[in-house]
Amino acid sequence: MSTRDSSEILQRAADGGRISPEEALFLYTEAPFHALGEAADTVRRRRYPEGIVTYLIDRNINYTNVCVTACKFCAFYRAPKHKEGWSHDTDEILRRCAEAVELGATQVMLQGGHHPDYGVEYYESLFRAVSENFPQLVIHSIGPSEILHMAKVSGVSLEEAVRRIHAAGLASIAGAGAEMLPARPRTAIAPLKESGERWLEVMGIAHKLGVESTATMMMGTGETNAERIEHMRMVRDLQDETGGFRAFIPWTYQPENNHLKGRTQATRLEYLRLIAVARLFFDNINHLQSSWLTTGKDVGQLSLHMGVDDLGSIMLEENVISSAGAKHRSNLHDLVWMIRSAGRIPAQRNTTYEHLAVHWTPEDDPTDLRVTSHFSSITNKRKPLPVLDNA
Template sequence: MTANRELDDILRRAADGGRISPEEALLLYTDAPFHALGEAADTVRRRRYPDNIVTYIIDRNINYTNVCVTACKFCAFFRAPKHEEGWSHPTEEILRRCGEAVDLGATQVMLQGGHHPDYGVEYYETLFSAVKAAYPDLVIHSIGPSEVLHMSKVSGVSIEESIRRIKAAGLDSIAGAGAEMLPERPRTAIAPLKESGARWLEVMEIAHNLGVESTATMMMGTGETNAERIEHITMIRDVQDRTGGFRSFIPWTYQPENNHLKGRTQATNLEYLRFVAVARLFFDNVAHLQSSWLTTGKDVGQLSLHMGVDDLGSIMLEENVISSAGARHRSKLTELVSMIRGADRTPAQRDTLYRHLKVHWTPADDPTDERVVSHFSSIALPGGGAGGRTALSVIDAQ
């Protein structure tokens, strides 16, 4: 309960599972008392997940190239074609990294890279089929709508054909990569060469209708307004009403180092936590809400578990893109599980579809493998070969 009857009515309706409008979501985001907002969002979580379980996944983000023609202003990872620091990995190196991930318990890989001018559908068919041949049980949750559009253009085929072909080659799920900000004004400001937000969602809708589900993301803190943040999730919810193909929503915060935006605007932790709670109340049609300890830090990640979050994301055995822009937060499996348990939740390892693989009902069930450490290989972090390993090599782009 708050001192404002209008806010009370909106919070109560949303907590009970009713739909709130974008205008009501914006009012909650800007005006609702923090604790009341969090309580309402956590009510939704408890109703959806009465077992009180919070999940995590073990995966590895493997970047096949940093060569990209899109040149997003917030990106510190990409290099232009023919740049002396541009590189691509051979298939053999990618398979080696997949093998390391499997040995450490990973169930999923995210194969992502830049928009290389030479990489069409055929490249991804070869890559995905090679991974599936070597590791048939490893889920390929990879690329994003931007890569689909790029490969379609390079190969001169339709979006539908591209998705059908890469699905047949082994793609299991599309990542929410490249969403950043979907509304036109902020998207044009930070990524003028990238497809529009409407086009990004169009690709997702096509994929969903072809049987390929996905996640949805949002990067906050690059100068967008509060209203534009709500517009972003409204655009996603509208597509979800038609397809039901988004498994989860994952907001994260812009990182300011080594990119053209240079941190002129950033989202505060309070803005982030309030938005997480509003997202849980707004997305009556998206099952899962994941927080981003990688960009906000582990303390904020744990606090988000009281704002409606039911998934703490992954122990990323490798991550280069966001850490290139300054995300220095690292973790290990035992620590992530401890964060969940410390928030009075029951930890569970999940797969890509959010099915529980291992539920740690008591502390005696908690994992003890100290080898499972995030970023044990990263070209973006000093000491990227932590854990007794050496940093993995790259080859020059051809």
């Protein structure tokens, strides 16, 4: 293919046409950077003509770091019976939920390791306790890997596991555990984890039972460019079938304190090009979220010119990625500034992307808030989020 070919593909995608995986790979590796970004931004403007970029206020609560999967990229887990292994009881999780509510969170993400003793019953009890005590919090939690694990521990089908945890309060499923879906890179970094096809099977079952989800991709662990595109192809094919993915969220592998030791990492340019191609490729997924937590605020802001319409959460707490070296921190004022200074209109959203507060003018910005993802630094301040009027 030539430069002329890339122009034709970019124009077709910008106009809403579908591009093939082969065309996506060509754009990813060969298309001029600025033309690629412009085409992706054209798609964003067509989908969201008001120029709104959303963010979420939530808390990521880890209930255990005990895990039997032993993924090579993970710096968070500890093997069963390891002296550094821990599990939080329900009271501690509810305490953290209470703090999140006090700070204006609308969502909680409960995630943890594959504990050998945690079956469906454990998750039913946990989700029911959170939903009964904090009905204002949407439980967007766990992932297909945890569902497969709990079903195995309890000896039930995947369908039964999903039905039971959904009935207990799970509203939607996080895209956790996707990493890289193609077999070669997945086996290399997570040999004990389920296959990519199995991960998608769980998502498909959940979607058909009315439980929507997000889809993620971790890049930078030695996968090829073609395997990155293949990952997206696998997600898009399931989305054609079920329509259950609300957003696609690529993020970059963090190199500290894990077995991979940063031998391979994705560059910022690779990430931005991937973001743009994702917006052109996923004609069937509404939202594209940038991972400023792993790439930094500057790349997060640049991504808003590459088709991104959502910056995710201000992260009241995050331990898994941070333990692998993600050092980027933000507060609500910073996130609003990132969006506004990129020429976009910030809006707080909920889990289903409904707007809760749109900051149409600078006067609407919550400039007095200082919330960081080091939650311990603010738990004693007890400062609630300001009430933001809807426009």
